[in-house]
Amino acid sequence: MEQKILSEIDIPLLDHAIGQRGYALVLGKPPAAPGRDVAAVLRAWGPGIRIRSTRVPEIAVAGCPAWLAAALDAGAADAVSHPVDPFELAARVDVRVRSHMPGETRIGELTINRIRRDVARAGRHIPLVAREFALLLYLAERRGEFVSRRELLEQVWGLRFDPGTNVVAVHISKLRAKIDRDFGSPMIRSTKGLGYRLDAV
Numbered sequence: 001m002e003q004k005i006l007s008e009i010d011i012p013l014l015d016h017a018i019g020q021r022g023y024a025l026v027l028g029k030p031p032a033a034p035g036r037d038v039a040a041v042l043r044a045w046g047p048g049i050r051i052r053s054t055r056v057p058e059i060a061v062a063g064c065p066a067w068l069a070a071a072l073d074a075g076a077a078d079a080v081s082h083p084v085d086p087f088e089l090a091a092r093v094d095v096r097v098r099s100h101m102p103g104e105t106r107i108g109e110l111t112i113n114r115i116r117r118d119v120a121r122a123g124r125h126i127p128l129v130a131r132e133f134a135l136l137l138y139l140a141e142r143r144g145e146f147v148s149r150r151e152l153l154e155q156v157w158g159l160r161f162d163p164g165t166n167v168v169a170v171h172i173s174k175l176r177a178k179i180d181r182d183f184g185s186p187m188i189r190s191t192k193g194l195g196y197r198l199d200a201v
Contacts, residue, residue: 003039005093006030009061009082011042017090019158022134023097039097042089043076051075057096059089107143108200110179110187112136119179121187126178131156135171136179139188139198148195172196 005023007014008030015025023039030041034056043051045060047070052058057077062068064081071079077096080089098115105112109122117133119126128136135156139147149168153159157167172188180186185201 003097004037005040005042006034006038007042007061008044009042011061011082011084011086011089014086014089017086018093021090021094021130022156022158023093024158040077040093042093045071045074045076045079049074055100057093057100059093059096105137105140107140107198108187110140110200112140121179121183128175128178131171132175132178135175136198139196143198143200146191146194146197151195 003023004026005018006026006028008028010027018025030038030043032052034041038056040056041058043049043058043060045051045062045067047067051060051071051074058075060068060071060074060076060079061084062071062079062081068079068081077100078092080092098117105114111118111120113119114137117128117130119128119133119136135152138152138156150162152168153162172190176186176188179188183201187199187201188196189199190196
């Protein structure tokens with residue numbers, strides 16, 4: 001399930017910046033109780049507005065820098081003044097989302113720390129770039145299940161169409177080289193017609 005960032009304010013290029021981090025940006029008034037597919041809320045904020053306490057972080061987008069402290073006091077997980085650099089805001093959102101997630105995921109000898117974006121297998125640190133980490137995390141959340149190429153294009157790359165390239169196969173190959181190389185048993189498996197699967201060894 002693709003994680004959504006709900007935003008009350010339209011910020012130029014934020015959809016692109018958010019998409020690079022593996023989320024989908026949805027504009028509109030957030031519901032009182034965000035669904036499980038909502039990772040964070042960007043709230044248009046001004047003096048006197050209270051931030052609701054929900055299970056997802058709410059980031060205040062304030063009208064001027066002088067309001068930032070008041071926005072944090074009102075309950076915001078973070079606060080920025082508008083206009084804001086969309087890539088900085090996307091990074092702030094990503095940090096807040098990860099800080100609200102369970103710290104570690106363990107699958108066999110593989111450990112994934114969502115907050116630090118750290119991966120290790122059998123105690124050995126494995127450096128991953130952002131897209132590799134997002135791909136591994138998606139497979140980890142569906143451990144033992146086959147995930148199709150199309151689903152990965154939609155959920156990890158945010159593409160609603162098939163670009164006709166081998167981008168998924170290339171990234172899977174790079175991820176396998178890092179996760180499985182020099183270890184006795186592979187954890188990432190593929191089956192033609194079914195897709196890719198992450199298994200505990």
